[in-house]
Amino acid sequence: MQTVETVNEGLKRAYKLTIPAREIEARVASEIKRVAPQMKMPGFRPGKVPANLVRKMHGPALMQDALNAAVQQGVQSLLAEQQLRPAIQPAVELGEGYQPGGDAEVSIALEVLPQLPTPAIEGLALERLTVPIDEEAVEERLRKFADGQKSWDDAGDKAADTGDQVTMDFAGAVDGVAFEGGTGTDMAVEIGSGRLIPGFEDQLVGVVAGEAKQIAVTFPADYQATELAGKPATFDLQIKSVKTAGESQIDDTLAKNLGLESLEQLRGLVRGQVEQEGNGLTRTHMKRKLLDQLAAGHDFEVPPSMVEAEFGQIWSQLEHEAEHEADPAAARAEMEAERDDYRRIAERRVRLGLLLSEIGQANGVEVSSQEMNRLIAEAAQQYGPDDRQRFVQYIQQEPMAAAQLRAPLYEDKVVDFLFGCATITDREATRAELEAAIESEDGFATGTHLHDHADHDDNDGGHEHAGQDHEAQAAEPA
Template identity: 40%
Template structure:
């Protein structure tokens, strides 16, 4: 086998490989000899079929198998001899001319092909102990707990029938409705026994206001226009008419927030409910706090590591980002001019974001490898179980999907690995906890919005 380097430019490599016909023939004969003891042919005793006869019958198919194996061996040798870490699978370009291919298959010519590689860059890791960052923190206040309990109570407020009255804001109206656009009933526009609290702004803008004053068993036509940014693109911006019937009208009743109310929610007491609410709010604050600290950590890592990224990985990342951006803009019927930019400028910005993401991914992977940070099977299993819980009634199907789909399983493993590396780095870095207000904790920073 002869290997000649044709290109060494940045992270791209190209090689020409020549496999002599004699070498391929020798490998094919060795393979045929192995088959001799396994093949059963009429007229020959087991193990006594001449290799020459087998070659006449199976020579071309065996040689094709040998060529495929030899190409893989050549790729492996190139990678191992040069100590490459690949960014992508090798791209092999075999002869396309039919006559040339036939000559190789018939053993009359050497096999010559090219191998194109994209390799990972050598990464020199920075000094993580030199990273200093602020982590915003927020303690849960009694006021937050009280407000949340009140919202829970409001969401669970009992209602009493109001058969002789008219619906007002705050009343709950049970509706049946059928929606149409240009006289045609549309999918998803109908409902039966749908409860709606007037004034809650749960429905399309303008819908609830037109039901104020409706009486039980009364039918009204409600005319509305779907918002331009409506999630169902085929309805966005369209005018629709709904034939609405009020089947029941109920008014809210007084409710005391105490132990009895807490017991309706499965808690032993109001104090126990407050403790659970406080714990949940604390989890939300801590998650937000960590997200901001992680963003600042990633910014610091990006500043410590500047290197070229594999072009194909960057392009794939860009394609994913750009596809999401353009789909969202189309759904919202926006243009780049509406965003005060141009398509060319937006492409350049998102290209930088794609390269940053790839670079940080490579850095995190290198840190994990150098420090033996691994994701255990138990951690992946817990992630699958958690994912299955998100689909009540379909847990078994979700479990089987991940069990049989290695790529889907990897999509669960990757974020676990990333979080473990982030935990490791936050332990090394100097992290200053800075008390902030709720508004500050949940405010979207300009750099976070851009990223």
């Protein structure tokens, strides 16, 4: 097999492979020899079909299979011999002039991962904003639990007011025609809860039990049922009852209604939840500052194909969000005006992902088999019992899918390693201050596109995409 390099520009490479006809024919002959004993044909005893008849019957298919196998092996040999690490799957094209029985010329084009400089991780300095547990926030959550368990007393002939519960039958129509899901009975709603579409609950103020009333509303532009989004509708209501809220208590009874033993246990669980949320915000802020320092200290060329793929993900999400804005056209126009900014964000993400992966590989960061098994088991829970085993088998058989699943944990472990290398100073802040600090940063620009290079070596140099900045997703738009 002859190999000629035709392009070597930056991260772009291209090669021309020539696969001799004799190599393809040798594969065909070997395959005929393998399958002939298994062939059955009228007039011949099993396993005695002559090779020339096998070739006559199945020659074209065997030739195509042999050619495909030769091309695949040629590509893998090229990657190994040239020590290439593809950024994405190489583009392989058979020459137009190929004729069965002749030499095959194959063009291979790819982008390679850059040779990264030794990552500069010395001198990292981070500020850790810590949030003391806010007892007022704990009490506020306990109050919400209590409100959710409130009792309701029949109000008799009293007119409904905000905070009261109204039970009703309803029948909705758009342009006088009933729509799917627009009819129901005995629906109870607390006025002011915001459960129903805007304007609906406001028009329940003043109704009394036994009253029939028609109200008019307009579905929001981003309503989940797109056939109703933005359309005016009417609802014919039959008020069944009006009830007032009984006094809710934060006590042991509340805790027992929630399946716990005491108010003390409930309060402890709520305090733990508040503390965990604060710790999550602290980590998100620290991680963003860490990525900012890494981005500022490293600048190297990244594969355009990876940037384009990342930009495509960002743009698709923006388009989806624009469709749910009050004015989709204006949202899309704003996107277009900032297209270059989003492309720079995509490039930053890719660069940071490559950098984090390089740091992790150089310092022995890995996801253990036990951790991977736990990830698979957790992910399988989203499927029904009949599909879980098929999902597990799919992950075990598809390296790319396994890499997708592993990537967020791998990234977190690399970040934890870097936290351990950094000089960290603590400063106490309120939750509002910490949230404001996170919101003040450009969320899109803080994500990463992590690529686990360590897995490339186990996958013939194949490229494995990983997740974005999962740790910060709750606070940022991407």
